[in-house]
Amino acid sequence: RGRNAVPFLFEQDWTMWLGGDQLGRPLLARIIVAASNTMAVATGAVIASMVIGSSLGLIAGYSRGRAGQMIPRLADVIMSFPSLLLAVIVLYMLEPSVGNIILVLAITRIPVYLRTTRAEVLEIRERMFVQAAVVMGASTPRIIFRHILPVILPTLVTIATLDFAFVMLAESSLSFLGIGIQPPEVTWGLMVAQGRPYLTSAWWLSFWPGLAIILTTLSLNLLSNWMRIALDPTQRWRLETGG
Known part of the structure; x- marks a missing residue:
C-alpha cells in the first residue's frame, strides 16, 4: 500500500500528505527523519571547524x-584542494560513516575561520584597549579570551550561520553521489538520489526533499544577513528604523 503514492493533503493519515516512496513509506515522515540527520552532520562539521579554525586563527x-x-x-x-573533491577522495578511502563525513567537511571549512579570525586579530591587537591590557600586565590568555575574542565572536557566528548552508549542501551532494550517508540511514540528498529513477513517473520523490534543501538554504542565507546587521553596532540602526 502506498508505493509511489500521489501527494494528497486531505489524506486521513497525515504522514502520507506528501505521498509515499517506492517502498510505500510516507515521504513526510522520512523528510523529518532525514532533516535530523542532515542537520546533525552540518552542525557537527560547523562547530568543529569553527572551534579549530578560530583557535588556530587566534x-x-x-x-x-x-x-x-x-x-x-x-x-x-587545505585551500589548494577543491573542498568537494577533497571530501570525495577521502570518503572513497574511508568508510562513509557519519563521523568521517563530519571530519572531512570540518577539515575543508577550517581555513574560512582561520583566515577570518587571524585577519580580525591582526587589526584588533593594535587597538588602544588591548595595548592598555598589555601595559597593565594582563596575561596572553586573558587578553585573547577576555578582550579580543568577544569582539570577533559576532563575525564568527555570522560566518558559521552562512557556512551551515554550505556544509548542508556539501553533505547533500556527497549523499547524492552515493558516498555520503548510507541506507538504512537517510538524508535529504540521499532521498533526492533515490527518487531520481522515478522522475518521470513520481516526481515528488525527489521534489519534496529538494524543496526542503532549497528552503533551508534560503532561510539560513537570510538569517546570516540579518545577524550581520543585528550584531554590528554600526549597522543596527537599520533594524531600528525598519531599513
Whole structure:
C-alpha cells in the first residue's frame, strides 16, 4: 500500500500528505527523519571547524613569532584542494560513516575561520584597549579570551550561520553521489538520489526533499544577513528604523 503514492493533503493519515516512496513509506515522515540527520552532520562539521579554525586563527593572529607565519600556510595547503573533491577522495578511502563525513567537511571549512579570525586579530591587537591590557600586565590568555575574542565572536557566528548552508549542501551532494550517508540511514540528498529513477513517473520523490534543501538554504542565507546587521553596532540602526 502506498508505493509511489500521489501527494494528497486531505489524506486521513497525515504522514502520507506528501505521498509515499517506492517502498510505500510516507515521504513526510522520512523528510523529518532525514532533516535530523542532515542537520546533525552540518552542525557537527560547523562547530568543529569553527572551534579549530578560530583557535588556530587566534594563535596565528596574536603571535608575533614563527607560529604566526606557519599556521596560515596550513590554511593555504587545505585551500589548494577543491573542498568537494577533497571530501570525495577521502570518503572513497574511508568508510562513509557519519563521523568521517563530519571530519572531512570540518577539515575543508577550517581555513574560512582561520583566515577570518587571524585577519580580525591582526587589526584588533593594535587597538588602544588591548595595548592598555598589555601595559597593565594582563596575561596572553586573558587578553585573547577576555578582550579580543568577544569582539570577533559576532563575525564568527555570522560566518558559521552562512557556512551551515554550505556544509548542508556539501553533505547533500556527497549523499547524492552515493558516498555520503548510507541506507538504512537517510538524508535529504540521499532521498533526492533515490527518487531520481522515478522522475518521470513520481516526481515528488525527489521534489519534496529538494524543496526542503532549497528552503533551508534560503532561510539560513537570510538569517546570516540579518545577524550581520543585528550584531554590528554600526549597522543596527537599520533594524531600528525598519531599513
